[in-house]
Amino acid sequence: MLVEIGNLPAVCHSMDCGFKYVPAVGEITGVEFKADTKVLTVTGTELPAKLADIQSLTFAQSPCTVAADATLDGKSITCTLSRNPTCGSWSPKVTTAFGNIAINAESVKEIAVACTIISAVPDSPLNLLGSDNITFTGTNFPHEIEGNTFELTFEN
């Protein structure tokens, strides 16, 4: 592994700075998400068998928490989103000490999370030249602006 700091090569003092790629361990073959309870179930092969082996588990831009007393068998993981999911189409991301667990693209399709707009304030009267600040209220909106896309088109 070559390391550069400020475009200058760094010296490897121990002469043991190699990095070895290893075959990915585990595969996610199924995902189920229940929107009403925010419970996500990931199934697959060679999934982490110990809670400590899971570095992070996220879905729809929300961390997913595995219960401390959960029993893991390497075949499924059940967790609960710690905040509302963000609308869009998503796959879970499970990270262990060896990186992300691969997703079987044939058996796992992205899950669509819907969002709704309940109201917009103000809705009348809007300035013909623009520059009104409008606040939309609804469900499953993104928690941050960064990393999300928004398009609004007025039509009559």
Added chain:
Amino acid sequence: MFDTKFHANQEYGVKVVINKQDVTNPVKFKTKTTVSGSKDLNPNSVSPVLKTDLVIQLDTEFPYTLKREDFSVNATSTKDAAYIRYLNVIAVDDAKKTITAKFGGAWSGTFQMSIRHKAYGLVDTKDMILDVSSRITSISPKLGSIYGGTLVTITGTNFGTKKTDNPV
């Protein structure tokens, strides 16, 4: 009639897409019946290098009580839309419906004024153009002694009112 794709007193829906997903919504918007405008800019010609107070006259029907902090004013070059000068609003007069903004200098040229009110949105400033330039229109007399001593009068526009503003 306004130079905008929106029409007065008309209802509009909004199509919202978040992360490539259509968002169903019942929201309808209605536009104003009219747009309040600004009527006058005084002065409308200023020196590029001198700080100048600009007084903007709004419609007397402007529907909000004027507060200095509610307004933002800027001047955008008509030649280069990326060249924008932001002006500090230093005073308002609600009785006269005027805003006073401090122009701090800019490259010479013409600038489109833009006014935004926190609650009202954009105020119509169509045709409100600020001319930023200084010009010498004449020098008199055009002859003088090589030994000096000739009093020369320089006439022009947008000179400073203080002697030190106009080094020759």
